[in-house]
Amino acid sequence: MKQKNIIKNCLLLVFSMASGVSLAGTPSASMLADTCAGCHGTNGISNGPATPTIAGISNDYFIEVMEQFKAAEIPSTIMSRIAKGYTEDEIKLMARHFSGMKFKRKPQQFDSKKAALGKKLHKKYCEKCHEDGGRKSDDDAGILAGQWAAYLQNTLQDYTSGDREMQKKMKKKVDSLQKDHGNDGLDALINFYASQQ
Amino acid sequence: MSKLNRRNFLSLTSGALAATSLGFPMLSLAGTKRVVIVGGGIGGATAAKYIRMADSSINVTLIEPNKNYYTCFMSNEVLGGGRDLDSIKFGYAGLKKHGVDVVHDLVTGIDPVARKVSIKSGSSMSYDACIVSPGVDFRWEAIEGHSEAVIDKVPHAWKAGPQTAILKKQIMAMRDGGTVAIVAPPNPFRCPPGPYERASQIAWYLKNHKPKSKIIILDNKPKFSKMGLFTAGWEKYYGFNSSNSMIEWVSGDAGGKVASLDVAKMSLSTDAADFKADVINIIPAQKAGKIAFTAGLVNEGGWCPVNQRTFESSNHKDIYVIGDSSVAAPLPKSGYSANSEAKVCAAAIVAKLNGKDSPEPSLVNTCYSIIMPDDAISVAMVYRMGKDGKIMKIEGSGGLTPADSSAAMRKREVGYAHSWFNNITDDIFG
Numbered sequence A: 001m002k003q004k005n006i007i008k009n010c011l012l013l014v015f016s017m018a019s020g021v022s023l024a025g026t027p028s029a030s031m032l033a034d035t036c037a038g039c040h041g042t043n044g045i046s047n048g049p050a051t052p053t054i055a056g057i058s059n060d061y062f063i064e065v066m067e068q069f070k071a072a073e074i075p076s077t078i079m080s081r082i083a084k085g086y087t088e089d090e091i092k093l094m095a096r097h098f099s100g101m102k103f104k105r106k107p108q109q110f111d112s113k114k115a116a117l118g119k120k121l122h123k124k125y126c127e128k129c130h131e132d133g134g135r136k137s138d139d140d141a142g143i144l145a146g147q148w149a150a151y152l153q154n155t156l157q158d159y160t161s162g163d164r165e166m167q168k169k170m171k172k173k174v175d176s177l178q179k180d181h182g183n184d185g186l187d188a189l190i191n192f193y194a195s196q197q
Numbered sequence B: 001m002s003k004l005n006r007r008n009f010l011s012l013t014s015g016a017l018a019a020t021s022l023g024f025p026m027l028s029l030a031g032t033k034r035v036v037i038v039g040g041g042i043g044g045a046t047a048a049k050y051i052r053m054a055d056s057s058i059n060v061t062l063i064e065p066n067k068n069y070y071t072c073f074m075s076n077e078v079l080g081g082g083r084d085l086d087s088i089k090f091g092y093a094g095l096k097k098h099g100v101d102v103v104h105d106l107v108t109g110i111d112p113v114a115r116k117v118s119i120k121s122g123s124s125m126s127y128d129a130c131i132v133s134p135g136v137d138f139r140w141e142a143i144e145g146h147s148e149a150v151i152d153k154v155p156h157a158w159k160a161g162p163q164t165a166i167l168k169k170q171i172m173a174m175r176d177g178g179t180v181a182i183v184a185p186p187n188p189f190r191c192p193p194g195p196y197e198r199a200s201q202i203a204w205y206l207k208n209h210k211p212k213s214k215i216i217i218l219d220n221k222p223k224f225s226k227m228g229l230f231t232a233g234w235e236k237y238y239g240f241n242s243s244n245s246m247i248e249w250v251s252g253d254a255g256g257k258v259a260s261l262d263v264a265k266m267s268l269s270t271d272a273a274d275f276k277a278d279v280i281n282i283i284p285a286q287k288a289g290k291i292a293f294t295a296g297l298v299n300e301g302g303w304c305p306v307n308q309r310t311f312e313s314s315n316h317k318d319i320y321v322i323g324d325s326s327v328a329a330p331l332p333k334s335g336y337s338a339n340s341e342a343k344v345c346a347a348a349i350v351a352k353l354n355g356k357d358s359p360e361p362s363l364v365n366t367c368y369s370i371i372m373p374d375d376a377i378s379v380a381m382v383y384r385m386g387k388d389g390k391i392m393k394i395e396g397s398g399g400l401t402p403a404d405s406s407a408a409m410r411k412r413e414v415g416y417a418h419s420w421f422n423n424i425t426d427d428i429f430g
């Protein structure tokens, strides 16, 4: 694990040195990323109640989701308008920047009974890809644990309504969760993620 | 961040250097760079924090007369009843934690040759770079009978705090069936959608508490920011365009240009008619903050021209102007713009004081407007430098909330607007 990170960091270093040359005239990663702080919080750590924390986000997931915002392939209130302002290279720079920061969990309200049920449901339906109770970003699936509940609710709404496409395998799990537990199941999961502070 | 790392790296490798600066901090003072910031509002406070975050060896002094800052943003929600005044009040403890020297005083002059800032209490401070972010001042003379002396009776509430409280109190004390007149200012002014968000928020309060009352907006202009979205929202919630509309908007061409105010009679005159009202909120025409005039930073239009790559004044070297006072168009005069400009300016100053070229800028603006508690709209834009050295909009980016966005998406925007408020205020003062 540690070794993997060291190798990853070395690769990143080589990467950023190389792209530093080819991207002359491009704003630096921190120059670009600092403009997001007004909405996502300083260094990408959001104070809620709804806008997601993006610090610690997986490099690959960040690139994927920004490109999807840009192409308006996934629903958003405002990110589509923002993402269109950045080139592919700039998105890569920011991906490295935000994935290198630490996700910080802030206190938020939750129902502990629902959270307890959510914990079980997570294990059964979601843990396979959202490892460590949804804390990991290595699996390129978005950090769920400690993410703002209102944001998760919006996102799950988009997934289950079909407005945002799910990966086939995730869809299978979410479908069977909904079949077995209905919307209460999703609600329990959101409370479980919110309970991790 | 990378700067900090480089610093740590340097001080680790050159042991001798590290020992001196740790053991004898006074000795290094002669070489310490000093930035003096005039105004602890959105632009000034952001710049102070971001300079310290990028390079903690730079000495930053922030001069601001008030112990607390009330944000203008979300002050309209105070009028609507959605939040209280305390929730928009911020102190300077956070900046002090970043090592910013906060001095509560008023700047009375800036000497660009001696590179000194003088303050009301008598002393002066020298600087390597001075940032000026004094917000706006008002052109009282634009409306006859209007002056700073009447603002307890006819509040502007365009600088938040006590003024917001006065306007709110007047609206709450008003009889059901009364009229609130809002006089909207001519361009350019702080927060283009602000007057119309204000009308929406006051309408929300009146609809729930004094439903027979009316709001009349007397406007200098033929159109306004987010006009289509606002008027559609007013139609939906406040009967706009119906015979029983709570909100009436009178454009400049239709007789909305206010020429004079009679405070005793509580009436306003335009070239078309006289309007009597129970509450009058005049949002005056605007210009750069007073100190910008004193320091010779303004152009003939009354705003401060700058090099848009660094925000250094076009009139004086080593003085930088950000926020509402600066000519940053195409960026509008908004809090998000001031916050974004401050970061570009901070990075340029840090680079310069470290003997480096100014970095390539990137900027963003967003303004949320809350029409009622379940419905918010937004405008956004991403900016960068054009080849001509001027800030330009990035084509294809930004724009308004789509007119056909669903009620569910509008409701989401309310949650995101409140998140924006929490995050930007923490980014500035935290």
Ligand SMILES: Cc1cc2nc3c(=O)[nH]c(=O)nc-3n(C[C@H](O)[C@H](O)[C@H](O)COP(=O)(O)OP(=O)(O)OC[C@H]3O[C@@H](n4cnc5c(N)ncnc54)[C@H](O)[C@@H]3O)c2cc1C
Binding pocket: B038, B039, B040, B041, B042, B043, B044, B063, B064, B065, B066, B069, B071, B072, B073, B074, B075, B076, B105, B106, B107, B108, B133, B134, B135, B136, B157, B158, B159, B190, B191, B194, B289, B290, B291, B322, B323, B324, B325, B333, B334, B335, B336, B337, B338, B366, B367, B368, B369
């Ligand atoms: C009702 C309303 C709603 C708004 N809503 C939004 C919104 O939703 N989104 C948004 O982005 N923007 C919004 N704005 C705009 C935003 O508030 C301003 O654009 C922003 O405050 C500009 O920052 P600034 O630093 O230029 O000035 P300010 O924030 O006004 O700060 C200026 C500071 O300088 C100090 N000062 C002045 N002169 C001196 C001196 N001589 N010496 C020392 N200190 C001095 C003042 O005391 C003040 O604290 C709104 C404005 C209003 C009025």
